[in-house]
Amino acid sequence: MKNTKSPESLISTTAREVPPSAIREFFDIVYSMPDCISLGVGEPDFNTPWRISDSGIYSIKDGNTHYTSNKGLLELRKLITSGFESRFGIGYSPEDEIIITLGVSQALDLALRSIINPGDEIIIVEPCYVSYKANISILHGVPVAVQADPSDGFRIDPEKIRAAVTPRTKAILLNYPSNPTGASLDRHALEKIAAVAVENNLLVLSDEIYSAITYENEHLSIAALPGMKERTVYLNGFSKSHAMTGWRLGYVMAPDYLIAPMLKIHQYTALCAPTMAQYAAIEAIEKGEKDVRSMKNEYFKRRNYIVTRFNDAGLKCHYPDGAFYVFPEISSCGMTSRDFALGLLKSKKVAVVPGTAFGAVGEGYIRCSYATSMENITNALDRIAEYVREL
Numbered sequence: 001m002k003n004t005k006s007p008e009s010l011i012s013t014t015a016r017e018v019p020p021s022a023i024r025e026f027f028d029i030v031y032s033m034p035d036c037i038s039l040g041v042g043e044p045d046f047n048t049p050w051r052i053s054d055s056g057i058y059s060i061k062d063g064n065t066h067y068t069s070n071k072g073l074l075e076l077r078k079l080i081t082s083g084f085e086s087r088f089g090i091g092y093s094p095e096d097e098i099i100i101t102l103g104v105s106q107a108l109d110l111a112l113r114s115i116i117n118p119g120d121e122i123i124i125v126e127p128c129y130v131s132y133k134a135n136i137s138i139l140h141g142v143p144v145a146v147q148a149d150p151s152d153g154f155r156i157d158p159e160k161i162r163a164a165v166t167p168r169t170k171a172i173l174l175n176y177p178s179n180p181t182g183a184s185l186d187r188h189a190l191e192k193i194a195a196v197a198v199e200n201n202l203l204v205l206s207d208e209i210y211s212a213i214t215y216e217n218e219h220l221s222i223a224a225l226p227g228m229k230e231r232t233v234y235l236n237g238f239s240k241s242h243a244m245t246g247w248r249l250g251y252v253m254a255p256d257y258l259i260a261p262m263l264k265i266h267q268y269t270a271l272c273a274p275t276m277a278q279y280a281a282i283e284a285i286e287k288g289e290k291d292v293r294s295m296k297n298e299y300f301k302r303r304n305y306i307v308t309r310f311n312d313a314g315l316k317c318h319y320p321d322g323a324f325y326v327f328p329e330i331s332s333c334g335m336t337s338r339d340f341a342l343g344l345l346k347s348k349k350v351a352v353v354p355g356t357a358f359g360a361v362g363e364g365y366i367r368c369s370y371a372t373s374m375e376n377i378t379n380a381l382d383r384i385a386e387y388v389r390e391l
């Protein structure tokens with residue numbers, strides 16, 4: 001009998017229905033424009049510090065080309081848990097309460113897979129990282145968006161989180177400092193969110209991937225607040241702090257009742273994180289602090305410069321608390337974020353991301369990454385100022 005199935009019918013409904021990233025359309029154009037300046041990328045422009053790369057290379061030369069334990073190298077797990085304890089005073093067992101993962105991306109996926117039953121709601125704070133909604137929907141969960149406050153540098157009012165809780169809510173997914181706004185959360189806000197979680201018996205998934213790039217204030221993890229370790233899934237990694245995006249290395253820490261199901265899924269789907277990357281990460285923790293500091297200092301200088309330039313160009317821009325993004329307002333130009341970004345790209349060859357890529361509340365804003373050279377930032381801002389003048 002002839003097989004009459006269409007190619008499309010072979011694809012799962014879930015895969016068919018998940019929308020492609022809203023940024024893709026822009027980057028298809030950017031890649032076809034060689035002299036375009038991109039403020040669109042979400043990764044450090046620095047190469048991985050050499051001593052870290054060298055350790056990875058050396059580990060290969062030394063024959064470390066095999067699987068590690070599913071949980072990751074014990075030495076690395078110990079360094080991470082003891083580093084967290086000395087920073088925040090909360091201990092995790094390196095044996096049972098941590099898994100080394102393929103970036104925060106996999107750590108988050110493991111966490112969501114381990115907790116979501118179809119229809120479960122996960123509260124997210126928009127504007128947020130482009131993957132969150134899709135990550136939840138792919139697992140048949142329901143992302144419930146609450147809006148951060150544009151008039152407060154896009155910080156979230158914890159009362160909005162409280163108001164979004166329903167009997168189906170399973171967890172609150174936080175990211176601070178935030179991609180795309182750079183907004184962070186102080187102790188007071190974290191305590192209020194923690195109270196919502198405790199009162200409603202919710203988990204908190206805390207994506208703190210930009211925590212090492214926090215400027216004026218000290219970063220605090222929600223996991224370190226009293227009573228929160230038991231309901232927090234702490235996610236972090238080396239991509240942003242140590243300029244190691246291509247090494248694909250992150251980790252998840254949580255109490256063992258949460259780590260055990262994640263480990264089962266990890267065993268079946270990934271086995272372990274890349275071995276050479278784990279050796280590089282050991283070096284990153286033991287010797288990389290100076291590199292982290294010097295990259296942060298450079299981002300800090302760029303942040304101050306780019307914020308001033310946007311405000312001088314007539315586009316209101318707040319000082320982000322951390323990460324390497326600014327989120328200036330463009331609504332005064334009388335255009336949508338998408339039209340502004342497309343026009344800028346076509347007429348001045350500068351790539352930025354429309355704020356709507358991160359949620360509807362991003363309308364009227366654009367995201368610009370300053371993880372690029374001062375020279376690029378200066379030239380891009382000259383062109384943006386000219387574009388705004390000519391509108």
Ligand code: PLP
Pocket residue numbers: 042102103104105106129175178179207209237238239245248249250
């Ligand atoms: N979480 C946030 C908020 C991000 O911005 C990114 C990358 O841009 C990730 C997670 C993914 O990071 P990783 O490279 O560790 O998978």
